[in-house]
Amino acid sequence: MSASSDLHPRPALPSRVSPPPRFLLVGVSALLAAVALSDLFAVYAGVREYTLIEEEGGFAFASQQELADADALYWTAGQLQGATFLACAIGFIVWFHWMRRYAGVLGPDRFRNGPGWAIGSWFIPLANFWMPYRIAVDMWGASTRLPADGEPYKVSFWPVNLWWGLFVTTTLFQRYAGQRYENAEALAEIRDAVLLVMVSDILEVAAAAAAVHFAVRLTAMQRLKAAEGPYVSA
Incomplete structure (x- = not known):
């Protein structure tokens, strides 16, 4: 983006914080894909176990070896x-x-806490259901392109979200x-529990895909803002 007559460039971005390397995004995306694949494998294993349990609560038409293999x-x-x-x-x-x-360099006025909270917030009980989200929202805002022409x-x-x-x-x-x-004892309870676990695995596949999309979009936003250059209205 070129600066118009009513825009003035800010000082260059500080060099003390380098942008995240490309391999980091590739690595995170690959790890999220591995999680999704392991979930799909778990769904396959769950379906196999689920189908061996009759609704009446008995293992019919399944040999002991088949049950052992499925387990x-x-x-x-x-x-x-x-x-x-x-x-x-x-x-x-x-x-x-x-x-x-790096978001702190692109938009230092967006944050109230230091970058260390991007690690520590994940390990605080209960707060880890909210604090990382707030940091992610602030990063998203800090990485957004600055106003142009007012x-x-x-x-x-x-x-x-x-x-x-x-x-x-x-x-x-x-x-x-x-x-x-863990609490299931009867075969009918095990069958129902396996179904619930399969649903949770499918949800995790969706969550992994959403995480990849979030990571790719945020990285692209940061690179675009850094490439265009920081500007403010006169």
Whole structure:
């Protein structure tokens, strides 16, 4: 964007904070994709286990070996989910913190707390259902293009809201489904619990896709704002 006659350039962006490297976004996207794939594998394992349990509560037409294989596959899927989620959580928080640091350069007036909260807010019980979202909203606003010719640039926050809404919904539903599965004793209860877990896995796939979209959009916004140059009205 070229400065018009009524716009004056601000000083250049401080060089002490470098923009997030491209490989960081690629890595986070790959980790989120791995989480989604592990969820889909868990859904497949859940369907296999679910179909072996009759609605009447008995294992009909299934040999002991088939039941053992289905249970082993379901357990393996759960282990894979846990490993991929842990790796993704670490990578996402690293990316989140780096994006917050650079957003602080692009829009320092948008934040009330330091960039360290982009890490710490995820580990505060109860507050971690709200604080990371507020930081993400502030980052989104700080990365928005500045007004041109006196006209404010409007940007939609729906990618942030969609990502966070799915993330919180998935987290709460997974806890509920996991508790139901752990407490299930009768075969009918196990069958119902497996169905709930499959639903939570599908929700996590949607949440991972929304997180990728949020990450890509935020990164593009930051690069565009940095490339255009910071300007203010005269």
